[in-house]
Amino acid sequence: xxxxxxxxxxxxxxxxxxxxxxxxxxxxxxxxxxxxxxxxxxxxxxxxxxxxxxxxxxxxxxxxxxxxxxxxxxxxxxxxxxxxxxxxxxxxxxxxxxxxxxxxxxxxxxxxxxxxxxxxxxxxxxxxxxxxxxxxxxxxxxxx
Amino acid sequence: xxxxxxxxxxxxxxxxxxxxxxxxxxxxxxxxxxxxxxxxxxxxxxxxxxxxxxxxxxxxxxxxxxxxxxxxxxxxxxxxxxxxxxxxxxxxxxxxxxxxxxxxxxxxxxxxxxxxxxxxxxxxxxxxxxxxxxxxxxxxxxxx
Numbered sequence: 001x002x003x004x005x006x007x008x009x010x011x012x013x014x015x016x017x018x019x020x021x022x023x024x025x026x027x028x029x030x031x032x033x034x035x036x037x038x039x040x041x042x043x044x045x046x047x048x049x050x051x052x053x054x055x056x057x058x059x060x061x062x063x064x065x066x067x068x069x070x071x072x073x074x075x076x077x078x079x080x081x082x083x084x085x086x087x088x089x090x091x092x093x094x095x096x097x098x099x100x101x102x103x104x105x106x107x108x109x110x111x112x113x114x115x116x117x118x119x120x121x122x123x124x125x126x127x128x129x130x131x132x133x134x135x136x137x138x139x140x141x142x143x144x
Numbered sequence: 145x146x147x148x149x150x151x152x153x154x155x156x157x158x159x160x161x162x163x164x165x166x167x168x169x170x171x172x173x174x175x176x177x178x179x180x181x182x183x184x185x186x187x188x189x190x191x192x193x194x195x196x197x198x199x200x201x202x203x204x205x206x207x208x209x210x211x212x213x214x215x216x217x218x219x220x221x222x223x224x225x226x227x228x229x230x231x232x233x234x235x236x237x238x239x240x241x242x243x244x245x246x247x248x249x250x251x252x253x254x255x256x257x258x259x260x261x262x263x264x265x266x267x268x269x270x271x272x273x274x275x276x277x278x279x280x281x282x283x284x285x286x287x288x
Contacts, residue, residue, distance in 0.1 A: 040205035042217065044186045044259035053265065061184035061260040063207035065217050072216075073186065073209050114258040114267075115188035116205040121197065123258075 039119030041066040041081075045074065045144060046112045047134070053125045056110040062144045066117075079140035089117045091124040094139045102132035109134050111142055183263030185210040185225075189218065189288060190256045191278070197269045200254040206288045210261075223284035233261045235268040238283045246276035253278050255286055 043064045050056025063072040066084065070077035087093045091113055109131050113124040128134040134142060187208045194200025207216040210228065214221035231237045235257055253275050257268040272278040278286060 040190070040202055042188045042190075042205035042207045044188045044207070046184070046186075046260055046265075057263060058184055058260045058265060061186035063186045063188070063209050063216055063259075065207050072207055115207075116190055116202045119201060121190075121202065 038067050040116050041118055043072075043113055043115035043117065043122065045141070046114075047142075047144070048110055049107070050110055051108045051127060053110055053112045056108075058112075060144065064141075074141075074144050076140050076143065083140050084117065089120070089122070091122075091126070091141075094137075094141055102130065102136055105130050105132075107131065113141075182211050184260050185262055187216075187257055187259035187261065187266065189285070190258075191286075191288070192254055193251070194254055195252045195271060197254055197256045200252075202256075204288065208285075218285075218288050220284050220287065227284050228261065233264070233266070235266075235270070235285075238281075238285055246274065246280055249274050249276075251275065257285075 043066075044061060045064060046053075046058035046061040048056035048058045048060075062074045064074040064077055064080055065071045066077075066081035070081040074080050083094060107130045108127050110125060110127045111134065112126075113122055115122055128137070187210075188205060189208060190197075190202035190205040192200035192202045192204075206218045208218040208221055208224055209215045210221075210225035214225040218224050227238060251274045252271050254269060254271045255278065256270075257266055259266055272281070
C-alpha cells in the first residue's frame with residue numbers, strides 16, 4: 001500500500017472513532033426525535049367541563065408519544081396510537097359513537113388534542129353534550 | 145352487640161371491601177390526573193426551523209409531565225419541571241440567556257410549549273435568531 005493510501009485509511013478509522021459515538025447518540029436521542037429518522041408524534045390530551053377549550057379548565061391531562069414506541073401518561077398508549085394510525089390522524093373520525101344509553105342532559109365536556117402528529121402540528125377540540133356521550137364514543141384515545 | 149348493629153358493621157366491612165379497591169385505583173389512575181388531588185401538568189414542546197410556529201415544521205417534539213413525578217420523553221424531566229416550578233410557569237422568564245458566543249447569523253428557530261401547566265392551558269411560542277442563541281439560553285426545559 002502506498003503511503004498516501006495508508007494515511008487515508010488511518011484518517012478514516014480515526015474519524016469513525018471520533019464521529020461514530022456522536023452519530024450514535026444522535027440516533028438514540030431522548031424522545032427518539034432526531035429529525036429524518038421519523039416524523040415526531042407527541043400529544044397532550046385534556047378533558048374539562050365546559051362548552052369550549054377556552055372556558056373548560058382542564059380537569060385531566062395526559063401525554064401520548066407514538067414513536068419510536070407508544071408511551072406517555074395515557075392509560076393505553078399502544079391502543080391510542082394504533083387508533084390514531086388507523087384513522088390517519090383524523091381526530092374527527094375517532095370521536096363519533098353510539099348515543100344509545102345516554103340521557104339528553106346538557107353538561108358539556110370538551111376534549112382537546114394539542115401537539116404534533118407525524119410531523120404536523122395538531123390543535124383539535126371537540127365538545128360532547130355530557131360525559132356519558134364522551135364515554136360512549138368507544139375511542140381508546142379519548143378514554144383517559 | 146344487638147343484631148342490627150352487627151349487621152350494620154358487617155355491611156360496612158363488605159362495602160369497604162368492594163369499594164375500597166375502586167377508590168384506590170382512581171387515586172392511582174394513569175397520569176395521576178384524578179381531579180382534586182393536584183392540578184394536571186402535561187406539556188408538548190417542539191422546536192423547528194422557521195420564524196413562527198405557523199411556518200416552522202416541528203423537527204423535534206417531546207412530552208413533559210410534572211405530576212405526580214417528572215416524566216416524559218424530555219431528556220431531563222426532573223430538571224425541566226424544577227425550572228418551571230421555580231419560574232412559576234413563566235416561560236418568558238426561562239428563555240433568556242447570554243449571547244456571548246453566538247454569531248448574528250439569521251436562521252431562526254422557533255420553540256413552542258403547548259398543553260397544561262398546573263391546571264392552566266398553556267400556548268407559548270418563542271423564536272430565536274439562530275440555533276446557537278437557543279442553545280445558549282441555558283434553559284433545561286428548552287434543551288431537548
